[in-house]
Amino acid sequence: MTSPDDQDPNTDLLAQLQAQASLGAPLSQDDLLAQLNAPPEPDPLENVDYTGDLEADSAAELDALAKGFRERTAREDERFRLATDSEHWFAMCFKTRAAKEAFLRAARLLILGDKYIDGHAAARILDIPMPTDTPPDQNGKE
Known part of the structure; x- marks a missing residue:
């Protein structure tokens, strides 16, 4: 029998990623790598000086x-x-589904989806430079 201490430390993260995938969350490979490589939460007791x-x-x-x-x-x-x-998002509207799909196909974006599209992935496909500013990581740092 395994104890919680023997549990794989990635179990919570894998469960979170599976839940996002099951909900159809549009995760790019960069988003997945960022989540997998995110530093763990800091230990609040790390800097406590014990006196006895x-x-x-x-x-x-x-x-x-x-x-x-x-x-x-x-x-x-x-x-x-x-x-x-x-x-942080916008919508485009076409008169028909066929027109929308023709646009996405011509722009080479249909591989990203046909309704919700990762803007950064689309910018890479369209060769559009994006600002390098990123939201803070889970530790509040840039």
């Missing part, structure tokens, strides 16, 4: 955990803001 005094050490751990929760909340608030920002 149980009361002082317990207080230091509680302070570090509270700080960790505040920092995680700030990162999650920013992630939520980015995830729910509706100003």
Whole structure:
């Protein structure tokens, strides 16, 4: 029998990726690699200096955990803001489905899908340079 400590550390990430794939989330290879290579959440107890005094050490751990929760909340608030920002997409409309598909085929974009298309993948196909600014990673860093 295996304990939770013996569990593969990628299990949660793989479950998340499977859930996104099952929901039809348009993930590019770059998005998948970024998620797979994302650094783990920082250990809030990593910088606690233990003195051997149980009361002082317990207080230091509680302070570090509270700080960790505040920092995680700030990162999650920013992630939520980015995830729910509706100003990062646009829509195109054609008179018929055939016209839409003809456009996508001619632009060589049909391989990306026919409704929701990764804009960065489309820009690569269309040879359009994109700004290099990226949203912060899960640790809040650029």
